[in-house]
Amino acid sequence: MTPSTVVAWITEGTWQATVDAAARAAAGLDPVELVLLHVVDAEISEALHGAFGGLLGRGGRDRDPGDAVASLADAESAQLLAAAESRLGRPARREVRVGRVEREVVAGCVGATLLVCARDGDHSRLGPRSLGPHTRFVVDHAPCAVLLIWPDETPGLRSIPPPPPPPRPH
């Protein structure tokens, strides 16, 4: 029997809740492969290469902060996924992708049964602002089922603004 694949998209700030939700989702599936996915945003190091290029090469290429940040990012990514796996408490495949965050996540979900991810915007009220642009893209384009969690307490229904008043009868 082919194992189900559950991908947990690990991001800074909300990773613990995502790991917990992925563990719960995987508990009912057997056999199951868990993937901890983290994406290094290539825009950041590219922006730094650019800023350094704007200095017209002062100080030589070995001082390019874009390179420094790219290697720092790889190291931090490995640490974050190690922390996530240790919280998960069971073996998982760690996957680091580099590129445009939203597109890499979607690409990382090909063949998966389920993607688990957290709302990354305003989590104090229900509504569209609870999704940042990356998560919105992922939810809209994911090629598998999506479990979209609130990273902390789920806001109450009262956080939805009241509906507009009904039109006055003429």
Add this chain to the structure above:
Amino acid sequence: MRTGAARPLSRSRRLAGLACPGASGVAAVISGAAAGLVALALLAAVLAFAMAQPKGLPEATVAVPAAALTVLLGLVSPAEAVRKARELGPTVGFLAAILVLAHLADAEGLFGWLGNQLAVASAGRPTRLLGLVFVAASVTTAVLSLDATVVLLTPVVFGTAATLRLRAKPHVYACTHLANSASTLLPVSNLTNLLAFAASGLSFAAFGALMTLPWLLAIAVEYLVFRWFFRPDLGDPVGVGHVVPAAGWGAAVPGFALAVIGLTLVGFGVSGAFGVEPVWVAVVGAAVLAARALVRREIGPVRLVRAASPLFCLFVLALGVVVTGVTEHGLGAAITALVPIGDGPSLPVLLAVAGLAALLANVVNNLPATLVLLGALGPGAHPGFVLAVLLGVNIGPNLTYVGSLATLLWRRVLAGGQAAPTLREFVRLGAVTVPACLVVAVLALWLGLTVSRGWLV
């Protein structure tokens, strides 16, 4: 060997013959529009090489021969070239001293310490970290120049955000933005300022006084835009046990470096009162840190010389000569025709000058843009115009993330068919901050010029 030596000789004779005004019709061959085109082609070659840096060769490789050619072709007289080099010499020395000062402060552990302070003071909260990064990046840029912010501070800020498990993007982009938009305060904050400082005729203190309000307001605009633009990324992290560093975490206070930088700043401020050129204050500050590092064997003489970027300094001198050729053959007149600077620094004219400067900085790069515009303004221009040019060339480059369209196109070429990240987010951010910062900063400059008329300018 003989034939190899003979070739360049005959060629240089030919060029010398062309250049000599009295001889065989030089003026007819290279004059008027042709001279302007040749000068522009030389500048284009210098800049293209500097941006591409094939095989990592230094920028001076093409700039120095191009400067020599500018003189040999008679585009700039030898006397004028020497005068230009003399004028730029102290500026370039000033830049070298500041680069060394920043490098040695980093070797003393200044930036590692700063990163730890940011982590502790932010208490792991993204909005607080952003505020602190704004302060750190603005002050670093103002005091140690934008180079220090881009090369030394930004990786530290990234590391701090990553250690705190916070999204790094708003903080890193704050550094790259402020390296430009907060580089307006002091002559030492940006090479462009150093180049303009001599031309402005202002004292170090007067320059800083006039630029304080534009600097503060541009930073405030950046901050407001960043808080709005990155609001999804600035939410507090959720879940138990997110990283909150304790006080006393990390490196020791780099007291010596901080003291030297502080005293150097005070020295800049009072240099005018004692009739000392501020470049000497920078040299003394750098020398004190260098002496200590050399005695303690923390740096060798070779690395010390490399920190001063001598080849880059040579590039600036050569670029100055090449740009003089361009401004003296049409471009200078064309630029002054665009803005009516004869009418004095009224608000609309200041806005036009800053806008033009921002545009030019985005087309080429702000270094040649500054040289071209200063050449066009000519000696004795009102300091208000010089400062407006600086607001434009310093704030403007945030519009294209690499500082200029030329560099952007080159990076596209380098990436070939591979899709290099398009950085739409960064470009959108610049499209919001640059016009807003520029308008607010020019308004503040105009206000400062109006209030201080008679005693500062």
